[in-house]
Amino acid sequence: MKVKVFHVLQQIQKKKICYLFIAPFFILFFIFTVLPVLSAMGLSLTYYNVLELPRFIGLENYIQMFFYDDLFIKALLNTLTMAMVIGPIGFLASFILSWMLAELNRGIRTTLVVMLYAPSISGNLFLVWSLIFHGDAYGYLNSTLMNMGLIEQPIQWTTDTRYMMAVVILVSLWMSLGTSFLSFIAGLQGVDLNQIEAGLIDGVRNRWQELWYIILPSMKPQLLFGSVMSITAAFSVGAVGAALCGEPSVDYAVHTIINHLNDHGITRYEMGYACAISTVLFFMMVISNKLIHKILRKVGT
Amino acid sequence: MAAHNILSNKSRYARSVFGNVMNFLILLIVAAFMVIPMIYTVSNAFKPFNELFIFPPKLIVMNPTFDNFLGINSILRQSWIPLVRYILNSLLVTGIGVLGQIILASLAGFVLSKEQFPGRDFLNNIVVLSLMFSGGVTAIPNYIIFAKLGMINSHLSLILPAFCNSLGLFLMKQFIDQMVPMSLLEAARIDGAGEFRIYFNVVMPLCKPAWLTLLIFSFQSLWSTAGGTYIYDEQLRTLPSALSTMIYGGIARAGVSAAVALLLVLPPTITFILSQSNVLQTMASSGMKE
Numbered sequence: 001m002k003v004k005v006f007h008v009l010q011q012i013q014k015k016k017i018c019y020l021f022i023a024p025f026f027i028l029f030f031i032f033t034v035l036p037v038l039s040a041m042g043l044s045l046t047y048y049n050v051l052e053l054p055r056f057i058g059l060e061n062y063i064q065m066f067f068y069d070d071l072f073i074k075a076l077l078n079t080l081t082m083a084m085v086i087g088p089i090g091f092l093a094s095f096i097l098s099w100m101l102a103e104l105n106r107g108i109r110t111t112l113v114v115m116l117y118a119p120s121i122s123g124n125l126f127l128v129w130s131l132i133f134h135g136d137a138y139g140y141l142n143s144t145l146m147n148m149g150l151i152e153q154p155i156q157w158t159t160d161t162r163y164m165m166a167v168v169i170l171v172s173l174w175m176s177l178g179t180s181f182l183s184f185i186a187g188l189q190g191v192d193l194n195q196i197e198a199g200l201i202d203g204v205r206n207r208w209q210e211l212w213y214i215i216l217p218s219m220k221p222q223l224l225f226g227s228v229m230s231i232t233a234a235f236s237v238g239a240v241g242a243a244l245c246g247e248p249s250v251d252y253a254v255h256t257i258i259n260h261l262n263d264h265g266i267t268r269y270e271m272g273y274a275c276a277i278s279t280v281l282f283f284m285m286v287i288s289n290k291l292i293h294k295i296l297r298k299v300g301t
Numbered sequence: 302m303a304a305h306n307i308l309s310n311k312s313r314y315a316r317s318v319f320g321n322v323m324n325f326l327i328l329l330i331v332a333a334f335m336v337i338p339m340i341y342t343v344s345n346a347f348k349p350f351n352e353l354f355i356f357p358p359k360l361i362v363m364n365p366t367f368d369n370f371l372g373i374n375s376i377l378r379q380s381w382i383p384l385v386r387y388i389l390n391s392l393l394v395t396g397i398g399v400l401g402q403i404i405l406a407s408l409a410g411f412v413l414s415k416e417q418f419p420g421r422d423f424l425n426n427i428v429v430l431s432l433m434f435s436g437g438v439t440a441i442p443n444y445i446i447f448a449k450l451g452m453i454n455s456h457l458s459l460i461l462p463a464f465c466n467s468l469g470l471f472l473m474k475q476f477i478d479q480m481v482p483m484s485l486l487e488a489a490r491i492d493g494a495g496e497f498r499i500y501f502n503v504v505m506p507l508c509k510p511a512w513l514t515l516l517i518f519s520f521q522s523l524w525s526t527a528g529g530t531y532i533y534d535e536q537l538r539t540l541p542s543a544l545s546t547m548i549y550g551g552i553a554r555a556g557v558s559a560a561v562a563l564l565l566v567l568p569p570t571i572t573f574i575l576s577q578s579n580v581l582q583t584m585a586s587s588g589m590k591e
Contacts, residue, residue: 008419015418017496025409026424028465033431035446036439043438050441097331100324108325110578114570115332118339121521121573122566128338131358138356177335182517183472186510186580190480221475228471232432258435265438278438285433 044276050269061276074252075260085169087234090176091226098184113185120178126243129171133157158245161253168241168254180226187222191215217300227292235285257281346563353555369560391540394456395523398463402519403512405464410473411504415486431467447531458531463523469515476511513576521569541565
């Protein structure tokens with residue numbers, strides 16, 4: 001035991017320069033990120049209404065959440081449904097589009113990348129979509145469908161529980177070309193061209209083989225980064241539903257965990273409960289991240 | 302450089318003309334859908350008052366006018382603080398924040414990627430984990446920390462947390478994993494280069510696409526930071542926080558707020574275009590990996 005401690009200390013001594021390199025980042029990181037997150041996790045064990053001091057209540061928030069709060073269960077199921085569609089499709093679309101762009105010439109490529117990334121930068125997003133899905137006959141979608149004679153009456157896209165989920169998923173997918181997309185574009189620049197050449201010699205016969213055996217394996221670091229980004233985005237859907245369908249939405253059809261968290265934390269000042277919700281969401285993301293790492297390990301084999 | 306020609310050589314695998322055209326057409330159609338809100342933002346800013354209220358709204362402006370932009374000026378002239386002040390504040394916060402984030406994240410990302418030392422895996426893990434905790438509920442602990450450090454009503458409350466953005470470190474670390482070969486670092490060490498020298502002359506040039514991409518993300522998020530919770534002094538407010546009060550001015554200010562919306566997205570869009578065209582340019586120089 002003593003020998004081991006000594007060994008570690010020796011290692012630290014030897015790698016002093018490493019700690020110097022990471023110190024500026026991690027000192028700030030512990031103060032401004034780790035400390036607040038740990039405090040929030042601690043607050044999840046209390047009753048805290050922001051005005052009075054927090055009062056320790058053990059696991060009561062969690063018991064309340066899973067056994068008595070029907071709305072939380074509904075939000076949980078909605079979130080899982082959305083995440084399971086938006087996460088994988090958003091991730092794949094980001095990769096496939098960036099790969100399709102890879103061999104175009106530079107001017108065209110830059111133009112297309114700028115257009116594809118536009119939703120992440122332009123603001124004003126929900127306005128356009130709320131016009132498209134407007135519930136009366138003037139809404140773009142309704143008027144188009146009525147002109148084509150496909151429907152007789154306008155459809156209430158954002159207040160009819162049969163369509164709300166689909167609308168929110170569609171708009172979220174449309175917004176999903178964000179962080180992962182740009183990192184894939186940049187990551188494709190880092191694929192070693194010698195490897196592609198070597199692949200040609202080794203008998204890679206078509207684009208698909210090249211993609212699977214050479215490009216994907218050498219982009220694993222970016223794929224991991226992109227998967228974390230897609231998970232956090234997919235589990236944090238909330239703003240889209242709130243903007244298009246209102247908050248709370250009709251029959252809570254698109255109520256998500258994030259909406260539930262805002263409801264308790266911001267509207268009702270039940271901070272302890274909100275912290276507990278945040279902690280549960282955190283563990284959901286951690287678990288799905290583990291699963292996806294397992295899948296990504298199989299890439300290129 | 303020979304390797305470079307392979308990628309640009311279109312006949313590497315025979316993809317038919319039809320395949321190329323389809324590839325391009327699909328991209329074009331998707332891109333056309335994506336760009337709609339951007340067009341809308343641009344054309345709204347030039348719409349005269351009556352056109353803003355046509356229902357259903359028109360995507361393209363019919364009689365463009367500059368009135369909306371003049372409106373911003375006349376509203377701001379009534380307040381004591383000139384627009385320039387807000388712009389300077391935003392530029393200061395964004396400039397320092399972006400620069401610091403890139404430097405700190407790449408310094409840490411470099412050793413976390415390429416060195417073995419006690420605690421490395423633990424630190425890598427908590428950076429990834431921290432990305433998964435939704436921000437909302439940390440507002441109160443954050444405020445308390447800022448208050449204890451005397452950072453309330455100071456630009457530091459916007460800049461310092463940006464310096465330690467975990468997304469930035471994770472991104473830099475992953476890209477350095479891919480783009481910086483170990484052999485090159487060892488060669489540099491044998492040539493007698495110190496760690497700082499290696500960082501600056503080997504690592505940073507090689508992972509240029511990474512920090513150019515991070516530049517986009519950090520510029521975008523810092524530029525749109527209002528910081529209303531932590532900064533209340535009129536002299537210190539940033540552009541988005543000052544302009545947001547104008548946007549919520551009701552129907553009478555609809556034109557002005559459209560102009561404001563355009564002004565706000567312009568700087569990040571320009572940064573994005575410039576840095577993106579540089580990301581794609583680095584292709585040619587990746588021959589140095591040989």
